Amino acid sequence: MNLENWFRPAVLKMKGYVPGEQPKDTTTVKLNTNENPYPPSPEVLKAVRDQADQRLRLYPEPAADTLRKRLSQVYRWPVEGILVGNGSDEILSILFHASVGKDDLVQYPDITYSLYPVLARLREAKIKEVKLKPDWGLDFKKFSPAARLTLWGYPNPPVGNCFPQTDIKAFCRKAKGLVLIDEAYVDFAKDHCLDIAKACPNVLVLRTLSKSFSLAGARLGFVFGHPWVIAELMKVKDSYNVNRITQAVGLAALSPAGLADMRKNVRRIRLDRNSLTKELRNLGFTVPDSQSNFILATRRGSPSSEGLYKNLKKKRVLVRYFPHPRLKDSLRITVGTPAQNHRFLKALKEVMSWELEVRSEIRKLLTPHS
Ligand SMILES: Cc1ncc(COP(=O)(O)O)c(C=O)c1O
Structure with missing residues (x-):
């Protein structure tokens, strides 16, 4: 098969767009493609x-x-x-x-x-x-x-x-x-x-x-x-x-x-975005203020962000990891319903448990005795 005879060199050379995963399993908490977690009007x-x-x-x-x-x-x-x-x-x-x-x-x-x-x-x-x-x-x-x-x-x-x-x-x-x-x-x-x-x-x-x-x-x-x-x-x-x-x-x-229903959902998502941002900052992530329905959470540590993404996936929580050099320490998380955000945070704390324990020990050591 001679693809050169059939396609432009620019097409043969380029990589296609990689969309976020769309799992068939409906029990996965899907916070990877910035969809709205609420149903349409x-x-x-x-x-x-x-x-x-x-x-x-x-x-x-x-x-x-x-x-x-x-x-x-x-x-x-x-x-x-x-x-x-x-x-x-x-x-x-x-x-x-x-x-x-x-x-x-x-x-x-x-x-x-x-x-x-x-x-x-x-x-x-x-x-x-x-x-x-x-x-x-x-x-x-x-x-x-x-x-x-x-x-x-x-x-x-x-x-x-x-x-x-x-x-x-x-x-x-x-x-x-x-x-x-x-x-x-x-x-x-x-x-x-x-x-x-x-x-x-x-x-x-x-x-x-x-x-x-x-x-x-x-x-x-x-x-x-x-x-x-x-x-x-x-x-x-x-x-x-x-x-x-x-x-x-x-x-x-x-x-x-229809517009009123959309605005109601937007209000809920904005509030939950702000709480999710606070929770992730408390866990040691750097999270810039977002004006969107997703947030970017960055931290250097072990496991790496790619590791966190993979371990979260094993717990059926999907977030987005980008293999871009400037984003390798980050995860992009779509704001879900309060229940979905809760499941995400619970799974995240589990996969970060070792790191969180060490942090808490350090905090204890640094706290002056009364
Ligand atoms: C910045 C931006 N523009 C456009 C789109 C495409 O949206 P649509 O579903 O309307 O094709 C997306 C989808 O994620 C997006 O993030």
Whole structure:
């Protein structure tokens, strides 16, 4: 078999995106892919049932116009400036295909969503990774204003911090190319960047229903941008890229009741994120404040973070470990329900028991006798 005759060298050379594990076993506590632990709104489940009839024989609305109108009302954005996709991943793919050619410069932080490098390599782009500072902040002066495409997360994974809006604004005004601000987790954060996109026609803001709306399985993402930019992306998308059921799911999720259900779950997750952060800090981990539905916990010690990940997995608790040199001492933990977080912490204390005993002995020795 001669794959060289069948595939582009860039494809043969590259590694594909590695998604988090999706175990079949339903007893595993799954805190590895930033899904929402709460079920979708009952409005959404009703919409799915209502769609299960003979209309499935018909194609869906090609550009999902009814859904775009609803998005336009909810987010106060012109309909012509909205594109919906089969998850926000599809929109990223559309953007790279539409904008990036061979040797065009694409830049992003060295620590961010790991799909960006895959798409950049697929397009044979020139890649610039800007190293985040030790506190995971971003020095925007290190980004080139000449890049064809610049991306980062707001909040930026897998840390969950948001870069300052003043720096973002200043960079976007200078940038000659497109800037994509990936707001997959923004509903868990304090603010968003839609106003920056309103002021700068080169800026796109990407959103998804996968996280805050508990709809990762439905695959629905959307992007806000200048109508002229969106018109170019529209040319690249598949004719019917969002299926009929998902369009109905989106409308139900964005109904007043659907939005209220989402906000209720977001409030719970934010509170539990803060308690989980405190608990992990008490166990000796460094945990930066997160504005997302996950936290990054870092510690040097034995067992290593990879060891912790493996031992937790044996106890049927899944978290995410990244074999990246700057993340080798870290685990990314999705915030679950209070019961799931409790099971995670209990399992973690068990796998760290030796280290915790030593710490407690040291504390005793250091405590002055009364
Ligand atoms: C930063 C970021 N952007 C986009 C996505 C993709 O989300 P979707 O499920 O909408 O494709 C993810 C998924 O984890 C993500 O972390």
